[in-house]
Amino acid sequence: MKKIHKAETVSILFQKYGAAAVFLILILVNAVFTPNFVNVAVMWNIIAQMTPIMYISVGMTFVIGTSGIDLSVGSILAFCSIILARMLQLGYPVLAAVAVILLIGAVIGIFNGFMVSKMGIQPIILTIVMQMILRGFAIFVSKGKSIPITNSTLSAMGLHRFPGGVPIQILYVAVIFIVGSILAKKTALGCYVEAIGDNNKAAFLAGVRIVGMTVLIYMLSGVMSAVAGILEAARSGAVDPSIVGGLYEVDAIAAVAIGGTSLDGGKPNITGTFFGVMTMILITMTINMNNIPYEISNIVKAFIILFSLYMRRESKA
Amino acid sequence: MAEHAVLRIRDVSKQFPGVKALSHVSMEVEKGEVRALMGENGAGKSTLIKILTGIYQFEEGEIEFDGKRVHPKSAIEMQRLGVSTIYQEINLIPYLSVAENIYIGKEPIKHGRIDWEQVKKGAEEALRDLGISIDVTQKINQLSTALQQMAAIARALQTDAKLFIMDEATSSLDKRETQRLFDVIRNLKERGIAVIFVSHRMDELFQICDSVTILKDGELAGTYKMAEINHHTLVSKMIGRDAAEIIGQRKQYRTDWEQKPVMCEVKNIRKKTRLNGVNLKIRQGEIVGLAGLLGSGRTELAKIIFGEDTAYEGEVLIDGEKVHLPSVRKSIERGIVYCPEDRKTEGVFLGMSVEDNLTISVLRSLLRGGFVQTKKKKAIVEEYIQKINIKTPSGSTAVRSLSGGNQQKVILARWLAGKPRLIILDEPTRGIDVGAKAEIEKLIQQLAREGISVLYISSEIEELVRGCDRIAVLREGSVFGELFGEEITSDNLLHMIAGEDTAKTGGE
Numbered sequence: 074m075k076k077i078h079k080a081e082t083v084s085i086l087f088q089k090y091g092a093a094a095v096f097l098i099l100i101l102v103n104a105v106f107t108p109n110f111v112n113v114a115v116m117w118n119i120i121a122q123m124t125p126i127m128y129i130s131v132g133m134t135f136v137i138g139t140s141g142i143d144l145s146v147g148s149i150l151a152f153c154s155i156i157l158a159r160m161l162q163l164g165y166p167v168l169a170a171v172a173v174i175l176l177i178g179a180v181i182g183i184f185n186g187f188m189v190s191k192m193g194i195q196p197i198i199l200t201i202v203m204q205m206i207l208r209g210f211a212i213f214v215s216k217g218k219s220i221p222i223t224n225s226t227l228s229a230m231g232l233h234r235f236p237g238g239v240p241i242q243i244l245y246v247a248v249i250f251i252v253g254s255i256l257a258k259k260t261a262l263g264c265y266v267e268a269i270g271d272n273n274k275a276a277f278l279a280g281v282r283i284v285g286m287t288v289l290i291y292m293l294s295g296v297m298s299a300v301a302g303i304l305e306a307a308r309s310g311a312v313d314p315s316i317v318g319g320l321y322e323v324d325a326i327a328a329v330a331i332g333g334t335s336l337d338g339g340k341p342n343i344t345g346t347f348f349g350v351m352t353m354i355l356i357t358m359t360i361n362m363n364n365i366p367y368e369i370s371n372i373v374k375a376f377i378i379l380f381s382l383y384m385r386r387e388s389k390a
Numbered sequence: 391m392a393e394h395a396v397l398r399i400r401d402v403s404k405q406f407p408g409v410k411a412l413s414h415v416s417m418e419v420e421k422g423e424v425r426a427l428m429g430e431n432g433a434g435k436s437t438l439i440k441i442l443t444g445i446y447q448f449e450e451g452e453i454e455f456d457g458k459r460v461h462p463k464s465a466i467e468m469q470r471l472g473v474s475t476i477y478q479e480i481n482l483i484p485y486l487s488v489a490e491n492i493y494i495g496k497e498p499i500k501h502g503r504i505d506w507e508q509v510k511k512g513a514e515e516a517l518r519d520l521g522i523s524i525d526v527t528q529k530i531n532q533l534s535t536a537l538q539q540m541a542a543i544a545r546a547l548q549t550d551a552k553l554f555i556m557d558e559a560t561s562s563l564d565k566r567e568t569q570r571l572f573d574v575i576r577n578l579k580e581r582g583i584a585v586i587f588v589s590h591r592m593d594e595l596f597q598i599c600d601s602v603t604i605l606k607d608g609e610l611a612g613t614y615k616m617a618e619i620n621h622h623t624l625v626s627k628m629i630g631r632d633a634a635e636i637i638g639q640r641k642q643y644r645t646d647w648e649q650k651p652v653m654c655e656v657k658n659i660r661k662k663t664r665l666n667g668v669n670l671k672i673r674q675g676e677i678v679g680l681a682g683l684l685g686s687g688r689t690e691l692a693k694i695i696f697g698e699d700t701a702y703e704g705e706v707l708i709d710g711e712k713v714h715l716p717s718v719r720k721s722i723e724r725g726i727v728y729c730p731e732d733r734k735t736e737g738v739f740l741g742m743s744v745e746d747n748l749t750i751s752v753l754r755s756l757l758r759g760g761f762v763q764t765k766k767k768k769a770i771v772e773e774y775i776q777k778i779n780i781k782t783p784s785g786s787t788a789v790r791s792l793s794g795g796n797q798q799k800v801i802l803a804r805w806l807a808g809k810p811r812l813i814i815l816d817e818p819t820r821g822i823d824v825g826a827k828a829e830i831e832k833l834i835q836q837l838a839r840e841g842i843s844v845l846y847i848s849s850e851i852e853e854l855v856r857g858c859d860r861i862a863v864l865r866e867g868s869v870f871g872e873l874f875g876e877e878i879t880s881d882n883l884l885h886m887i888a889g890e891d892t893a894k895t896g897g898e
Contacts, residue, residue, distance in 0.1 A: 272735070
């Protein structure tokens with residue numbers, strides 16, 4: 074019995090601080106073993122690189138909180154960034170292009186949310202289908218070729234550095250962290266998300282707008298993916314429709330899982346997700362800088378997801 | 391006497407981190423004895439049962455089973471020794487047949503193959519011994535809970551069970567099924583098999599048990615012959631005097647609601663196979679009981695009034711106006727709320743805090759500029775924790791760790807915070823210990839005095855008789871009759887539920 078208690082405490086601690094702990098451990102391990110790791114330039118690169126995943130993960134945190142999942146995020150990103158690149162190529166102003174793709178992201182998200190909550194389609198099936206469709210559209214629109222980004226305004230949004238080499242992305246990260254945290258903690262949204270994820274039927278009977286809330290949450294995820302598309306395009310010289318945003322959903326889900334938001338639904342933990350994203354990027358960097366093949370990093374990430382699920386399982390028993 | 395004891399517990403104690411769950415408890419159960427085990431939630435009942443079934447290990451004292459000293463390390467060990475547990479939920483294999491379930495793990499072998507003839511015959515025999523004849527080739531999940539329990543008992547008898555522990559085994563059975571289980575228990579008794587019987591339903595204990603062991607706060611409060619103790623003493627041993635008085639009291643019939651306007655009326659409600667023409671009026675501040683057997687349409691009617699079920703014919707009128715396009719949200723806005731029968735799957739959010747559970751339905755009224763006003767929220771939570779005495783370490787505690795009674799109070803508080811006008815309670819005291827039950831019954835009376843209407847669904851006759859101003863009895867999907875004022879007695883109600891038209895029939 075005592076043993077069970079101990080295991081319980083461990084897993085509760087893991088949920089609360091696991092992400093931060095893993096993050097710190099990774100930093101320590103790297104500081105010791107990875108040459109040139111304690112390097113400010115590398116750190117800024119990490120932040121610039123993680124920003125799109127950060128946005129996607131914030132949306133994903135809410136989706137997973139409702140006990141749903143959104144596997145279409147990477148493809149929404151791809152579709153949106155291709156449309157953005159194409160519109161700029163055709164000479165539309167940046168603002169108009171940005172507005173259009175935010176709208177596209179929102180519409181896709183609304184569609185996802187509607188199908189899940191009103192039509193009762195399993196989110197995992199629906200969004201994997203959407204993943205294929207949208208990736209297909211992205212490739213179709215661009216005829217399979219990557220589109221160069223030549224617009225200087227957009228590039229400035231992604232490549233500008235403040236004095237000391239601080240990337241502009243630090244602002245974007247700060248904004249989404251603050252907005253996400255406020256949404257989760259200060260508005261009614263966090264509570265409704267948790268209620269829907271915890272017990273959908275009870276939430277319905279308590280008068281929560283299940284359909285409205287679910288649509289809103291998937292819309293948020295769609296918009297976040299569209300924003301990630303903008304950020305991705307802004308950082309790159311060109312967007313390749315079959316590569317951009319690929320497997321970002323895995324990174325995002327892993328980040329959310331490490332961050333302590335239950336994959337069965339529950340309280341959306343934005344701080345946890347933040348550290349989760351940092352961890353995912355760190356893993357990639359560690360592996361790259363130690364000359365371990367890139368493919369290995371996905372295997373490591375997959376194990377981290379499994380491990381998080383395992384810890385979670387124990388706390389329920 | 392000691393010669394015949396199948397179970398002896400001496401001075402058993404069990405410690406959990408920070409709590410002494412059991413402290414020097416002793417009891418003896420004889421062969422063929424039916425012993426009730428009573429106590430409020432947290433009194434140590436389930437700890438004791440878990441020790442007896444080998445799930446928990448005890449630290450002090452000794453247990454003797456069937457003449458041998460035992461110190462079980464696992465549940466399987468106790469099962470092998472002959473302790474079998476029958477729960478409210480049955481752990482049989484749903485997709486196997488009755489016979490297969492009864493013989494699972496010890497199938498008779500003939501010529502190297504399972505002798506299915508023997509399995510079938512043996513299973514039929516085992517059930518016939520219990521006074522039950524059913525087709526043993528049907529799948530377990532096609533049987534009612536009651537029959538599944540019988541099958542579980544038959545299976546245990548195949549392994550020479552000497553002691554049955556029935557933990558709230560009757561809580562999902564209706565009256566008739568319960569009687570059937572009691573027949574089986576009497577049958578076990580004749581064979582010299584002992585039963586430890588746990589139930590929140592007091593009248594059942596007096597019907598079936600020979601003796602009762604009462605636990606209070608982890609200590610033994612006494613063991614009595616059933617014949618030597620009455621209802622009232624039993625309750626006061628368990629919970630102390632004050633709460634006992636509430637349970638023992640019969641309500642004073644109020645008449646003040648008679649002049650009040652009709653708040654809710656249902657007219658000729660029909661729903662395929664379930665309801666065929668229900669008429670019912672609920673006045674402001676009135677407590678209307680809704681009685682009837684399981685399947686008589688009680689819950690269906692409740693869900694229609696609440697707006698959850700929208701596929702029905704007929705009319706629901708609120709304040710004399712017909713409800714168009716009913717919905718749960720509309721009902722809640724009108725002040726019609728529903729405490730579901732199945733608390734865990736339809737009521738509470740187990741992983742969420744007491745605070746969030748309590749305020750979820752009024753959250754929108756706590757918003758200012760899109761933000762939740764935390765201070766106001768906490769104030770509401772504090773108010774209701776105080777007002778209806780929710781026992782929780784703090785507002786941020788997860789509802790999962792609260793007792794059933796307190797979970798129910800959280801749901802009640804959730805609705806009360808929204809100032810309802812009609813509360814529909816579906817089995818509000820099911821699976822709740824007697825102390826919390828008393829508090830909830832008292833609260834319902836108080837709400838009615840404040841002018842809130844109550845539709846009170848319950849299978850517990852005594853509870854309805856104690857608490858209602860009027861009782862409508864549903865039978866086969868329509869109101870069979872109503873009882874008012876002095877007509878409300880257990881006898882009248884029982885007769886009416888059973889379908890004998892001895893009392894005046896109402897319901898037009």
